[in-house]
Amino acid sequence: MRKNKSLLLSGPYILWMLAFTLIPLCVVLYYALTDVETGKFTLDNMQQLVQYLPAFWRSILYSLIAAVICLVIGYPVAYYMAHCGPVAQKFLYMLVMLPMCMSFLLRTLAWVGILQDTGIINTLLIKLGFPHEPGEPVINLIRTPGAVILGMVYNYLPYMILPLYSVICKIDNRLVEAAEDLGCNGRKVFSKVILPLSMPGILTGMTMVFVPAVSTFYISNKMGSTETILIGDIIERMFKQGDNANMGAALSLLLMVLVFVCTGIINRFGGDEEGSVIV
Amino acid sequence: MEFDGERILDGINLYFNDHEFLTLLGPSGCGKTTTLRIIGGFLTPTSGDVLFDGKRMNDVPPYERQVNTVFQRYALFPHLNVFENVAFGLRVAKLHKQEIQERVHEMLGIVGLKGYEHRRIDSLSGGQQQRVAIARALVNRPKVLLLDEPLAALDLRLRKDMQNELKRIQQTLGITFIYVTHDQEEALSMSDTVVVMDKGRIQQIGRPEDIYNEPKNAFVADFIGESNILDGVMLADYKVRFFGRTFKCLDAGFAPNEPVDVVIRPEDIDFVPPEEGHLVGTVTSVTFKGLNYDIIVDFRGFKWLIQTTDHQPEGATVGIRLNPEDIHVMHKSEYSGMFGDYSSYSAEYDELTEDADDEEE
Numbered sequence: 040m041r042k043n044k045s046l047l048l049s050g051p052y053i054l055w056m057l058a059f060t061l062i063p064l065c066v067v068l069y070y071a072l073t074d075v076e077t078g079k080f081t082l083d084n085m086q087q088l089v090q091y092l093p094a095f096w097r098s099i100l101y102s103l104i105a106a107v108i109c110l111v112i113g114y115p116v117a118y119y120m121a122h123c124g125p126v127a128q129k130f131l132y133m134l135v136m137l138p139m140c141m142s143f144l145l146r147t148l149a150w151v152g153i154l155q156d157t158g159i160i161n162t163l164l165i166k167l168g169f170p171h172e173p174g175e176p177v178i179n180l181i182r183t184p185g186a187v188i189l190g191m192v193y194n195y196l197p198y199m200i201l202p203l204y205s206v207i208c209k210i211d212n213r214l215v216e217a218a219e220d221l222g223c224n225g226r227k228v229f230s231k232v233i234l235p236l237s238m239p240g241i242l243t244g245m246t247m248v249f250v251p252a253v254s255t256f257y258i259s260n261k262m263g264s265t266e267t268i269l270i271g272d273i274i275e276r277m278f279k280q281g282d283n284a285n286m287g288a289a290l291s292l293l294l295m296v297l298v299f300v301c302t303g304i305i306n307r308f309g310g311d312e313e314g315s316v317i318v
Numbered sequence: 319m320e321f322d323g324e325r326i327l328d329g330i331n332l333y334f335n336d337h338e339f340l341t342l343l344g345p346s347g348c349g350k351t352t353t354l355r356i357i358g359g360f361l362t363p364t365s366g367d368v369l370f371d372g373k374r375m376n377d378v379p380p381y382e383r384q385v386n387t388v389f390q391r392y393a394l395f396p397h398l399n400v401f402e403n404v405a406f407g408l409r410v411a412k413l414h415k416q417e418i419q420e421r422v423h424e425m426l427g428i429v430g431l432k433g434y435e436h437r438r439i440d441s442l443s444g445g446q447q448q449r450v451a452i453a454r455a456l457v458n459r460p461k462v463l464l465l466d467e468p469l470a471a472l473d474l475r476l477r478k479d480m481q482n483e484l485k486r487i488q489q490t491l492g493i494t495f496i497y498v499t500h501d502q503e504e505a506l507s508m509s510d511t512v513v514v515m516d517k518g519r520i521q522q523i524g525r526p527e528d529i530y531n532e533p534k535n536a537f538v539a540d541f542i543g544e545s546n547i548l549d550g551v552m553l554a555d556y557k558v559r560f561f562g563r564t565f566k567c568l569d570a571g572f573a574p575n576e577p578v579d580v581v582i583r584p585e586d587i588d589f590v591p592p593e594e595g596h597l598v599g600t601v602t603s604v605t606f607k608g609l610n611y612d613i614i615v616d617f618r619g620f621k622w623l624i625q626t627t628d629h630q631p632e633g634a635t636v637g638i639r640l641n642p643e644d645i646h647v648m649h650k651s652e653y654s655g656m657f658g659d660y661s662s663y664s665a666e667y668d669e670l671t672e673d674a675d676d677e678e679e
Contacts, residue, residue, distance in 0.1 A: 213393035216360055219380040220387045221407035221458065231410070235397045 070288035084289035091273055091290060098270040098294075099301060101184065102252035105191035109199035109248045110241060112192070117203035117240075118233075121210075135200050143194065144257065150190055151261050154180040182264035190258035191248075198247035206240030207233070245305050250298055270294055330366070330520060332513065334462065334496060339488050341497045343505040344515035345541070350498045351390075353515070354464050357496065358387050370461075386455035387464040391471055392447050394439045394454070400426070401435040403450055407458040425457040428487060445476045452487070462494045469504065481508055502542050506530065514538050535648055539581045540657035546622045547658020550580040550647065558647050561597060561617065565640055569647040579648045581658070584625040585610070586644040595637020601630045614660055623660040 074081045120131045138146060153159045156176035164177040171177045180186055210233060218228045256271030263269070270290060277287030330353060334340055342350035355361045356368060359380035368375040375383065386407070394403050401422055402409075408418045426432055429449040439447065448468060455463055465484075469477045485508050488495045499505055505512050506526040514521045514529060514537075522534040533539035536547050550560035555570035560580050572578060592598045599617035613624045615636060630636055 211393065213389050213391075214395060216380070217387070217389055217393040217395070217454075218406070219360075220358060220385075220389075221454070222381045222410040224379070224381050227410060231406075232395060238397075 067288045067291055070285045071292050073285055075283050075285045084286050087286065088289055088293055091270065094268055094270045094273055095293070095297060097267065098253050099297065101188055101191065101267075101269065102249050103301075105188050105195065105252050106199070106245045106248040108188070108192050109196050110244060113196055113199035113203055113244065114237075114241075117200050117207055120200075120204050121207040132204070135197050135204075138193075139197050146194060147190055147258055147261050150186075150193065151181065154186055154189075154262065156181065181262060182267070184263075184267050186262040187259045187267050187269070190262045191252045191255065194258065195248040195252055198251075199244035202243040202247065203237060203240040206237050206243075210236050242306055242308070246302050249301060249305065253298060253301070254294060330518075332520070332523075334494055335511075336461075336494055337492045338510050339485070339495045339497065339508060340511045340513065341499060341505040341509040342513050342515055343499055343502060343541075344521075345500055348515045349518040350500075350515050351466055352518075354387075354466055354496065354498050357462070358385055358464050359383050384461045385464060386458050386460040386462075387466065388451045388455050388468045390466045390468075392451040392468075394447055394450055396439055398439070399435070400431065400437050400439065400442070400450055403439065404453045404457050406454060411458075421457055422453075425453040428456075428490070429453045430483075444472050445480065448472065448480060452484070456487070456491065456493070460493065462496060463488075465495060465497045467498055467500070469499075469501075477504070484508065506542070514541060516541070532646065533581060533648065535651035536579050536581075536653040536655075536657045537651070539579075539646075539648065540653075544584045544623055544625070545658050546582045546584065546660070547654075548580045548582070548620070549655075550578050552576045552578045552647060556642075558645065561620075563596060565596070565645055566642040567645040567647055568642050569645075572647065572649070577650055579650060579654050579658075581646040581648060582622070582640065582644060583646075584612075584623040587622070587624045587626070587638050587640070589624075589626060589628055589630065590637045590639050592635050592637040594639065596639050598635060598637045601632050601634045601636060604630065604632055621660045 071084055072080055072082070074083065116131075116135075120128055120135075123131060151158070155161075156179075158181070160180060161176040161178065165171060169177045214232055214236070215228055218232045223231060254271045254274075256269060256275045259267055259269040259272055260275075263272075274287050274290050274294070277283050277290065281287075330349075332353075342353055344350050352361065356363050359375070359378060362376060370383070370385075395406065398406065404422045404425060405418050408421060413421075422435075423432075426435065429452055431446065431449050431453065434442070434446065439450070442450065448471075451468070452465075468484075469480050472480060481504060484495070484497075497505075497508065506529075509526055511523065512526050512529050513523050516537050522529055522538045524532070529538065530542055533542060533545070536545075539545040539547055548560050550558050552569075552572040552575065553559050553564060554574060555572070556567055558565055558567045558569070558578065558580060597617050599615040599622070601613055602616050602621065603614040605612040607625075610625045610627050611629055613626060613630055615622050615624055615638075624638070
């Protein structure tokens with residue numbers, strides 16, 4: 040009876056997923072395995088994937104770096120937040136959430152405005168009298184791998200902080216006292232109790248940053264160069280400019296597989312089944 | 319000890335002897351957990367000192383004290399299995415692998431958890447978790463073990479078993495136990511010394527028998543067991559007057575005509591035919607409690623609780639005799655008049671102190 044009821048309630052979403060996730064996936068698969076002109080079955084698209092491998096690796100590398108940087112920046116923030124008073128916690132929470140209320144596109148464009156050759160930083164440096172070639176910026180910030188990774192970190196940092204914060208909040212302070220009681224100084228309490236217990240949050244945060252970052256195209260489009268082109272950019276180009284939807288479908292498929300493998304590896308770090316997050 | 323300017327503990331002066339089982343007993347909010355946390359090093363007293371073998375411990379952090387704690391609701395590490403929980407302190411101390419193995423297995427044997435090494439903590443029952451918590455603390459061979467209401471979360475039957483178990487472990491290992499509880503029966507049956515606390519002050523320290531038989535004030539008399547507490551006047555040594563009669567008693571050393579509190583334990587009172595009684599009253603209620611009847615008798619408007627195996631019908635007129643050893647005289651205190659009157663008696667009085675799960679923090 041109860042089971043029937045929950046089926047009834049979850050039914051609409053299950054139908055939705057069937058219609059707009061599973062079926063489109065089949066369409067993607069179909070496109071990936073057919074020829075762009077004749078529409079006949081072919082493995083050509085798959086064979087051509089090889090030439091895009093550098094972009095794949097770059098996407099994965101940049102996203103992983105971004106995820107690790109997010110963790111390094113986000114963990115202390117989340118830890119501090121979790122140990123603040125209730126008012127300060129609410130305020131910091133709002134502060135973390137605030138950028139997410141702003142349009143993603145606008146946030147990225149704002150960084151372009153800050154970093155570009157005639158942007159805020161370079162203008163300021165020139166005003167301060169730093170030496171530079173005429174018509175050249177003082178430092179090259181935009182169109183570098185660093186700029187792309189910065190864009191990823193900035194945009195996805197909240198997705199790291201929030202799961203960490205909620206996990207650290209739940210760590211029972213009595214466990215900290217128990218560890219102290221059993222001979223742990225502050226550093227050991229952290230490494231033997233707090234860190235292992237925040238593992239689920241770390242894994243969730245890593246996944247939540249990595250997955251959207253690996254398929255992003257707008258950030259690299261605006262803040263990167265031809266040398267930092269990511270797989271998301273290529274897929275976008277295939278569908279919008281190249282009019283080769285079949286190749287785009289094949290790329291998407293491979294990206295999906297790679298994302299699965301990567302999140303699988305990330306979750307493997309956690310070891311136990313409880314900590315893992317399935318995306 | 320003060321919190322936010324509020325005085326929580328006042329004039330706590332306690333000596334703990336080696337190999338002793340000492341219990342801090344009191345209602346919730348009386349400061350017993352705070353006292354324990356000061357000994358454990360989780361709180362630093364705002365004034366006063368904690369000494370350990372003559373050395374001042376105030377600024378020694380918990381991880382450097384030779385004291386281990388069994389926490390309220392255990393605080394076991396959920397990410398470690400039974401073996402690793404018990405081995406935690408030994409691993410931190412960087413003991414040799416072989417020794418860790420041996421000591422953990424030995425300790426799991428003592429607490430009766432052999433074969434549970436690889437179980438997850440959340441797959442254990444309350445009693446088993448309790449044993450892990452005790453093993454985790456004892457495996458470090460502390461000089462003093464602090465136990466903060468360790469049995470509060472267990473059901474009655476399990477609690478009784480664990481009481482015996484704890485007492486046995488304490489005697490086997492010869493470690494000083496400092497035990498916090500709000501359960502007076504638990505305190506009386508397990509301890510060598512009982513410290514009764516209320517409102518952040520020690521009310522009485524003594525052996526369980528002394529605390530029960532010679533309570534110092536109305537609070538102790540009421541908190542430990544049941545007591546009828548009456549207003550009286552100490553006429554002279556061994557002579558006390560209450561209810562318009564003079565009784566012989568065993569107490570001395572009071573000022574002449576000093577007003578006092580008189581304690582009469584419900585189980586010490588014997589019924590006699592009305593014409594032979596020192597006092598005559600009317601039975602107003604009878605409750606069967608298994609071992610005995612709880613009978614409320616109205617003596618001139620003051621209701622007494624009498625525990626007896628003799629059944630008396632409601633409304634009967636009864637007499638009672640009081641022997642000198644049944645009467646205990648106490649000095650008046652701030653608690654006088656607050657306890658010991660059974661006018662508002664209800665059969666649930668036992669449970670009044672049972673809801674003390676939430677502690678002062």
